[in-house]
Amino acid sequence: MTRRERANLRNGLLFAAPFIVGFLAVYLYPLVMTMVYSLQRYNVIKPPVWVGLANYRELLVEDPRFWTALYNTVYFTVLSVPLGLALALGLAMLLSLKVRGQAVYRTIFFLPTIVPVVASAVLWMWVFNPQSGLLNGTLQEFFGIEGPGWMADEHWSKPALILMSFWTVGGAMVIFLAGLADVPQSLYEVADIDGAGPFRRFWNVTLPMVTPVILFNLVIGLINGFQYFTQVYVMTNGRGEPVGSTMFYALYLYRNSFYYLNMGYGSAMAWIMFLIILSATLAVMLSSKRWVHYHGE
Amino acid sequence: MASKRLKTFASHTVLIAASLLFIAPFAWMLSTSLKHESRIFAKPGEPPQWIPTTDRLDEQGRPLVTYRGKTAAKLQRMESGKTLLEVDAQRVEADEEEFESQQRLGLHWQNYVEAFQIINFPRSLKNSLFVCFSVVIGTLMSCSLVAYSFSRIEWPGRNFCFVLVLATMMIPYQVMLIPLFVLYKNLGWTGSFKPLIMPAFLGTPFYIFLLRQFFMGIPQDLSAAARIDGCSEFGIYARIVLPLSKPALATTALFTFLFEWGDFLNPLVFLQDDRQYTLALALQQFQSQHESLWGPLMAMSTVITLPIILLFFLTQKTFIQGITLTGLKG
Numbered sequence: 001m002t003r004r005e006r007a008n009l010r011n012g013l014l015f016a017a018p019f020i021v022g023f024l025a026v027y028l029y030p031l032v033m034t035m036v037y038s039l040q041r042y043n044v045i046k047p048p049v050w051v052g053l054a055n056y057r058e059l060l061v062e063d064p065r066f067w068t069a070l071y072n073t074v075y076f077t078v079l080s081v082p083l084g085l086a087l088a089l090g091l092a093m094l095l096s097l098k099v100r101g102q103a104v105y106r107t108i109f110f111l112p113t114i115v116p117v118v119a120s121a122v123l124w125m126w127v128f129n130p131q132s133g134l135l136n137g138t139l140q141e142f143f144g145i146e147g148p149g150w151m152a153d154e155h156w157s158k159p160a161l162i163l164m165s166f167w168t169v170g171g172a173m174v175i176f177l178a179g180l181a182d183v184p185q186s187l188y189e190v191a192d193i194d195g196a197g198p199f200r201r202f203w204n205v206t207l208p209m210v211t212p213v214i215l216f217n218l219v220i221g222l223i224n225g226f227q228y229f230t231q232v233y234v235m236t237n238g239r240g241e242p243v244g245s246t247m248f249y250a251l252y253l254y255r256n257s258f259y260y261l262n263m264g265y266g267s268a269m270a271w272i273m274f275l276i277i278l279s280a281t282l283a284v285m286l287s288s289k290r291w292v293h294y295h296g297e
Numbered sequence: 298m299a300s301k302r303l304k305t306f307a308s309h310t311v312l313i314a315a316s317l318l319f320i321a322p323f324a325w326m327l328s329t330s331l332k333h334e335s336r337i338f339a340k341p342g343e344p345p346q347w348i349p350t351t352d353r354l355d356e357q358g359r360p361l362v363t364y365r366g367k368t369a370a371k372l373q374r375m376e377s378g379k380t381l382l383e384v385d386a387q388r389v390e391a392d393e394e395e396f397e398s399q400q401r402l403g404l405h406w407q408n409y410v411e412a413f414q415i416i417n418f419p420r421s422l423k424n425s426l427f428v429c430f431s432v433v434i435g436t437l438m439s440c441s442l443v444a445y446s447f448s449r450i451e452w453p454g455r456n457f458c459f460v461l462v463l464a465t466m467m468i469p470y471q472v473m474l475i476p477l478f479v480l481y482k483n484l485g486w487t488g489s490f491k492p493l494i495m496p497a498f499l500g501t502p503f504y505i506f507l508l509r510q511f512f513m514g515i516p517q518d519l520s521a522a523a524r525i526d527g528c529s530e531f532g533i534y535a536r537i538v539l540p541l542s543k544p545a546l547a548t549t550a551l552f553t554f555l556f557e558w559g560d561f562l563n564p565l566v567f568l569q570d571d572r573q574y575t576l577a578l579a580l581q582q583f584q585s586q587h588e589s590l591w592g593p594l595m596a597m598s599t600v601i602t603l604p605i606i607l608l609f610f611l612t613q614k615t616f617i618q619g620i621t622l623t624g625l626k627g
């Protein structure tokens with residue numbers, strides 16, 4: 001090793017030291033410890049007791065609330081992510097028509113995404129208020145429909161949360177907008193020469209060209225969907241009511257860990273969550289070979 | 298030509314309609330935050346009221362009503378269920394349906410005062426700002442150093458380390474939360490700001506990634522020339538690379554601030570004493586204790602949201618660039 005190489009190694013390690021320490025202390029160690037705790041009964045106060053796979057068995061076999069939480073989370077993610085993406089793409093396509101005032105519209109659609117989640121959750125609780133909220137008031141005023149109880153009604157609470165999630169499609173929209181700008185104009189010209197109508201232009205040019213962006217947004221959406229927490233915590237005061245209809249996976253994990261101080265149980269939930277997210281992401285990535293079209297291929 | 302104009306018209310119609318839907322919750326928040334409690338809850342069948350109003354009063358402080366096309370003063374409710382009105386210096390008894398109360402614009406700023414008292418606004422604001430700025434400083438320092446190592450220094454193992462950065466981005470935070478809690482508790486850190494701030498000084502994978510991508514774009518010749526001139530590695534980092542990376546550093550600072558300002562899970566888990574509550578946590582606590590004080594609740598939500606919106610308008614370019622950059626290259 002030359003002096004230069006030795007100096008480089010030393011400097012490289014020194015500059016990277018924060019991450020090396022951080023990786024060991026706040027990523028690797030916790031990851032391993034979650035595994036260890038998941039095999040124990042542990043409430044922080046008393047020393048942990050080994051229980052083997054009991055936590056996992058209890059979760060999967062004896063705890064119906066676990067399955068409810070999983071069902072709620074999957075229900076929410078499977079509906080809110082694709083619908084939200086379609087909405088974001090639709091808005092981005094409208095904006096990419098180079099309409100006047102594009103920047104103003106873009107700002108309007110984007111603003112909700114930066115509102116602190118606690119504030120937007122409190123706000124939407126009020127929008128959903130069955131008697132005096134904006135939503136039911138507007139439904140009554142314009143359509144003469146008597147709106148449901150939304151967050152107060154077990155059948156409407158998840159649709160309400162999905163509806164609320166559409167308010168923040170602006171982030172995905174901005175990314176789509178950049179993706180659309182990258183579509184070569186020549187492709188549209190060729191399509192026009194071939195006599196393609198608007199629908200074919202969309203289906204054969206626009207859509208394939210933005211599939212990489214769809215993939216990216218889909219993966220992010222899946223990961224975030226599974227970790228959906230703050231909104232439900234704020235809106236149901238951490239209870240996941242009514243009738244457990246908004247008991248989401250991350251909320252149930254939090255309750256077990258920090259409310260009942262059942263750290264072992266919570267850790268087992270965390271590992272199962274990790275595996276689910278990992279396999280869902282992998283499945284999407286593997287499937288993407290069939291539907292994602294990369295430039296220049 | 299006509300079809301093009303029609304298309305423009307159609308897209309504007311849809312965009313305006315969509316814009317109204319997106320703005321409506323904001324407007325509703327602002328409107329409610331300025332309403333008196335008596336105006337917040339709608340009577341059955343009443344349409345949503347957008348403009349906060351209050352009763353018009355005459356010089357003697359009596360509410361004014363419109364009665365048979367004339368302005369009248371409301372005096373009192375009779376035992377018979379009728380209301381005593383004074384019209385043109387004469388007194389009449391009228392049924393509820395016969396008159397309508399007169400309204401004028403009335404902004405109830407008291408909601409803000411009430412909200413500020415309930416959550417101890419100066420204290421929560423101070424906590425939020427302290428945490429936000431500490432985390433921004435920590436993130437900028439640590440992530441730029443690490444990114445420098447991964448992009449500007451050739452050393453064996455750096456690619457492996459960089460793969461670790463990418464891998465850690467994929468781990469859901471909840472998976473690490475419990476051991477972190479135990480760790481911080483054993484260190485005696487829970488109930489202080491340390492669990493919120495200290496990890497920032499150990500680098501955040503996402504921003505390491507962002508900064509590395511940016512640093513890679515700076516010509517390596519600059520470093521080589523500086524080395525020949527006898528400049529130390531830290532000198533190159535501080536005097537050449539950092540000054541050239543202001544846009545990427547600004548994006549990092551902005552996004553970090555934004556995330557910390559709104560962060561809820563960490564304060565919820567790690568803070569114990571309400572004297573340390575950040576604004577986001579204080580608002581949630583407020584909401585859980587006073588569920589129907591919608592006026593003050595909306596006032597507080599407005600106050601938490603406003604700085605972020607101002608920040609957005611001040612830094613719009615950095616913002617949108619940052620989103621597309623991280624989004625597309627991620």
